[in-house]
Amino acid sequence: MPHGELARLAALATIKRFKPGQFLAEEGEPADAVFNVIRGTVRLYKLLPDGRRQITGFADAADFLGLAAGHTYAFTIEAIDSVQACTFVRTRFRSLIEDLPALEHRLLELASAELEAAQYQMLLLGRKSACERVATFLCIRHKIGLRSADPGCRTVLLPMSRTDIADYLGLTIETVSRTLTKLRKNELITLQPHKRGVIINDLDALWALAEGCADGS
Amino acid sequence: MPHGELARLAALATIKRFKPGQFLAEEGEPADAVFNVIRGTVRLYKLLPDGRRQITGFADAADFLGLAAGHTYAFTIEAIDSVQACTFVRTRFRSLIEDLPALEHRLLELASAELEAAQYQMLLLGRKSACERVATFLCIRHKIGLRSADPGCRTVLLPMSRTDIADYLGLTIETVSRTLTKLRKNELITLQPHKRGVIINDLDALWALAEGCADGS
DNA sequence: CGGTCACTTGATCGTCTTCAATACCAGTGG
DNA sequence: CCACTGGTATTGAAGACGATCAAGTGACCG
Numbered sequence: 006m007p008h009g010e011l012a013r014l015a016a017l018a019t020i021k022r023f024k025p026g027q028f029l030a031e032e033g034e035p036a037d038a039v040f041n042v043i044r045g046t047v048r049l050y051k052l053l054p055d056g057r058r059q060i061t062g063f064a065d066a067a068d069f070l071g072l073a074a075g076h077t078y079a080f081t082i083e084a085i086d087s088v089q090a091c092t093f094v095r096t097r098f099r100s101l102i103e104d105l106p107a108l109e110h111r112l113l114e115l116a117s118a119e120l121e122a123a124q125y126q127m128l129l130l131g132r133k134s135a136c137e138r139v140a141t142f143l144c145i146r147h148k149i150g151l152r153s154a155d156p157g158c159r160t161v162l163l164p165m166s167r168t169d170i171a172d173y174l175g176l177t178i179e180t181v182s183r184t185l186t187k188l189r190k191n192e193l194i195t196l197q198p199h200k201r202g203v204i205i206n207d208l209d210a211l212w213a214l215a216e217g218c219a220d221g222s
Numbered sequence: 223m224p225h226g227e228l229a230r231l232a233a234l235a236t237i238k239r240f241k242p243g244q245f246l247a248e249e250g251e252p253a254d255a256v257f258n259v260i261r262g263t264v265r266l267y268k269l270l271p272d273g274r275r276q277i278t279g280f281a282d283a284a285d286f287l288g289l290a291a292g293h294t295y296a297f298t299i300e301a302i303d304s305v306q307a308c309t310f311v312r313t314r315f316r317s318l319i320e321d322l323p324a325l326e327h328r329l330l331e332l333a334s335a336e337l338e339a340a341q342y343q344m345l346l347l348g349r350k351s352a353c354e355r356v357a358t359f360l361c362i363r364h365k366i367g368l369r370s371a372d373p374g375c376r377t378v379l380l381p382m383s384r385t386d387i388a389d390y391l392g393l394t395i396e397t398v399s400r401t402l403t404k405l406r407k408n409e410l411i412t413l414q415p416h417k418r419g420v421i422i423n424d425l426d427a428l429w430a431l432a433e434g435c436a437d438g439s
Numbered sequence: 440c441g442g443t444c445a446c447t448t449g450a451t452c453g454t455c456t457t458c459a460a461t462a463c464c465a466g467t468g469g
Numbered sequence: 470c471c472a473c474t475g476g477t478a479t480t481g482a483a484g485a486c487g488a489t490c491a492a493g494t495g496a497c498c499g
């Protein structure tokens with residue numbers, strides 16, 4: 006985006022901090038802000054009336070959030086760790102869009118990418134086994150890690166809890182735990198106890214598992 | 223959208239016909255067209271290497287298709303029945319967007335709505351039981367039917383096969399069949415044999431089931 | 440008619456869930 | 470320093486839901 010436009014955007018932003026567990030937005034509430042995560046990780050999720058939770062995505066530094074079709078949020082946004090986020094008042098953001106076609110263009114690109122990711126996730130939730138889901142998750146998290154780490158880095162940092170991973174993959178916490186143990190025993194990964202980190206020993210094999218090209222026995 | 227802009231859009235369109243099973247687009251192929259379904263229904267899906275299929279959505283008359291983040295399609299688009307679609311060459315469509323901000327605005331709205339639908343579907347695939355999934359499907363199809371039928375209409379037309387429904391809901395064809403039978407025995411619905419139609423007897427109860435507020439026993 | 444296709448129904452099996460016990464760490468206060 | 474507590478993760482045993490395998494029905498078609 007052109008520098009002048011970026012400056013106008015920045016002029017509109019307020020940087021806010023959120024503690025772990027704090028809400029950036031809540032499903033069903035009026036959607037009066039959009040966000041850009043600067044630091045930390047947030048979870049996006051929807052709930053069923055009885056409390057079942059589906060995490061539809063995680064957002065890390067540089068991710069944009071808060072697109073809503075209607076006038077209320079379609080999902081809850083909650084800080085996982087200590088989060089800093091650029092916050093824009095929606096009405097002002099909207100009026101800025103009016104005279105900045107480049108911004109709207111960028112938003113459409115982002116939305117399209119999100120949509121593509123959502124389709125991958127549907128494939129995962131509808132058709133992959135527990136083992137394939139966990140392998141996919143680790144591979145994708147690894148890829149995301151490469152945005153900020155050097156290529157060739159094999160350590161995956163998982164800021165989210167097992168419960169979050171389970172609710173993201175459509176599994177239970179026990180199945181996630183068991184599956185990670187199985188991958189460890191097969192020497193595909195190494196777990197870092199009490200550090201929420203995983204080292205990938207064989208990235209290619211893990212990808213093969215993730216895509217259903219291996220049986221993971 | 224303003225009439226003048228609509229006219230320019232129409233000038234760019236070619237109406238194409240597709241027979242059942244014919245592809246409008248294929249996953250991985252260069253994305254050089256976008257579509258607007260005029261008549262009929264198409265399925266959008268992704269495949270795993272071993273053939274497992276996840277249908278990410280169906281598109282009916284008036285639905286817009288073909289948004290791609292990259293330069294290739296993220297999913298396959300296949301005609302279910304006899305389909306007519308407005309086809310736009312992507313490059314020309316793109317250049318039209320350049321001078322029509324309203325068009326891009328509309329596309330962003332559509333993409334946001336799609337994204338919201340995708341999140342509902344993730345909730346369904348990750349956290350709902352077979353019974354809840356089928357009930358949700360029927361309710362949503364009913365809602366879609368109201369776009370072209372009078373309100374109060376209780377007949378749901380299902381142009382897609384049981385296999386399609388199964389691949390959309392992350393189930394097998396047998397489970398879909400059994401679940402429909404169960405709903406019929408509970409007198410929530412009436413099946414129209416050999417006609418791919420369903421009559422909803424108790425819409426409220428079906429919605430309650432769909433949202434997990436009832437146990438569907 | 441024989442053939443295929445879409446769907447239904449039944450019996451059995453396996454994966455993941457549920458329920459439960461245990462381990463481990465961090466923080467708190469005696 | 471050490472018990473006590475709460476949160477997170479691992480592991481085991483039992484159970485359920487949906488998948489798989491298999492058979493059967495009716496519609497449509499050459």
